[in-house]
Amino acid sequence: xxxxxxxxxxxxxxxxxxxxYFNYFWLRDNCSTSWDRSTQERTFDILDxxxxxxxxxxxxxxxxxxxxxxxxxxxxxxxNWLERWHxxxxxxxxxxxxxxxxxxxxxxxxxxxxxxxxxxNPASVADWAEAMLDEGVALIQNMPNSDEGLKVLCxxxxxxxxxxxxxxFDVKSKANPENLAYTSxxxxxxxxxxxEELAPGIQFLHCRVxxxxxxxxxxxxxxxxxxxxxxxxxxxxxxxxxxxxxxRYTTDNQDVRTKQLIIxxxxxxxxxxxxxxxxxxxxxxxxxxxxxxxxxxxxRKFGQMxxxxxxxxxxRLNAGECIVFDNHxxxxxxxxxxxxxxxxxxxxCYVDRGDLRSVYRVLRGRNPKPVAALQPSQKMQxxxxx
Numbered sequence: 590x591x592x593x594x595x596x597x598x599x600x601x602x603x604x605x606x607x608x609x610y611f612n613y614f615w616l617r618d619n620c621s622t623s624w625d626r627s628t629q630e631r632t633f634d635i636l637d638x639x640x641x642x643x644x645x646x647x648x649x650x651x652x653x654x655x656x657x658x659x660x661x662x663x664x665x666x667x668x669n670w671l672e673r674w675h676x677x678x679x680x681x682x683x684x685x686x687x688x689x690x691x692x693x694x695x696x697x698x699x700x701x702x703x704x705x706x707x708x709x710n711p712a713s714v715a716d717w718a719e720a721m722l723d724e725g726v727a728l729i730q731n732m733p734n735s736d737e738g739l740k741v742l743c744x745x746x747x748x749x750x751x752x753x754x755x756x757x758f759d760v761k762s763k764a765n766p767e768n769l770a771y772t773s774x775x776x777x778x779x780x781x782x783x784x785e786e787l788a789p790g791i792q793f794l795h796c797r798v799x800x801x802x803x804x805x806x807x808x809x810x811x812x813x814x815x816x817x818x819x820x821x822x823x824x825x826x827x828x829x830x831x832x833x834x835x836x837r838y839t840t841d842n843q844d845v846r847t848k849q850l851i852i853x854x855x856x857x858x859x860x861x862x863x864x865x866x867x868x869x870x871x872x873x874x875x876x877x878x879x880x881x882x883x884x885x886x887x888x889r890k891f892g893q894m895x896x897x898x899x900x901x902x903x904x905r906l907n908a909g910e911c912i913v914f915d916n917h918x919x920x921x922x923x924x925x926x927x928x929x930x931x932x933x934x935x936x937x938c939y940v941d942r943g944d945l946r947s948v949y950r951v952l953r954g955r956n957p958k959p960v961a962a963l964q965p966s967q968k969m970q971x972x973x974x975x
Contacts, residue, residue, distance in 0.1 A: 747944025
């Protein structure tokens with residue numbers, strides 16, 4: 590077997606039939622003693638090391654690399670750990686999962702969970718979080734008719750994330766509405782609040798009462814649509830992943846604006862991870878007029894595809910249900926309802942997507958999924974009341 594080779598800036602060692610290089614500063618910075626055992630935060634300061642940091646000796650002992658540094662300090666590195674960083678596996682991330690796209694017939698198969706079960710059972714929260722990562726949407730049933738119930742549910746994933754609407758918002762008709770959602774009119778398919786610099790991640794909509802005629806919910810897996818766009822109109826897809834579109838939300842007291850990509854790509858695996866799409870919050874597009882010649886066809890084609898019945902899941906959200914969905918992946922809307930035909934009240938809030946991934950890593954790590962476990966969608970049959 591080849592020996593460890595000490596170079597000016599790092600070490601070469603044999604690994605799976607090849608010589609693999611590791612930088613001295615990286616090795617010293619990531620010695621196991623560099624981390625506080627309780628907080629798991631780095632306590633070692635690489636900035637204090639000399640510019641000519643080097644080793645005086647290094648050798649392999651069974652499955653360990655042993656290093657003695659120029660100041661006499663000794664470090665040990667597990668070779669399997671080093672291999673993971675060499676190959677790019679790094680820590681490994683349970684939350685990096687392949688998305689399962691769905692279409693307009695998804696409602697009967699949508700993941701469903703019971704409020705009391707997820708409140709009492711961390712393994713059920715892990716299953717719920719997994720459904721959110723995979724499909725981007727899930728339904729919580731048997732919700733209590735209270736403000737507190739939504740808050741408790743939301744905090745299973747993380748801290749309630751305020752928006753320019755506050756910590757929560759109530760979707761119901763009212764006089765002098767500042768938002769189309771607070772009317773009986775139809776709401777076109779959209780993602781929420783793309784005018785914010787960081788648009789909300791996970792959205793919760795708790796139906797408190799729904800006695801109105803009409804007002805069916807509309808949901809689309811925009812990643813499914815974007816993937817088809819990529820296959821059939823690759824030039825359009827490229828444009829929508831590169832052009833940043835201006836969005837703006839204005840009231841008497843607010844003027845919120847930013848730019849967003851229409852289609853987002855996951856930096857971990859290159860998959861389509863979501864969209865930012867809202868015609869009613871889109872500002873005046875500010876590209877050059879020649880660029881409008883190529884942008885508008887792409888924008889219109891994608892928007893028209895989102896409305897295609899093949900992708901559109903339509904259902905009635907009933908009292909006691911909370912629809913939870915990835916606001917960067919799922920375009921949602923509402924059919925109009927007859928004003929005065931009955932009360933309709935949805936209460937909503939947001940949690941960041943990073944909180945969801947964190948909860949999933951922790952809870953799935955503690956509650957591995959049995960191989961023969963039922964899928965979330967098998968736990969409870971859908972209830973429809975039209």
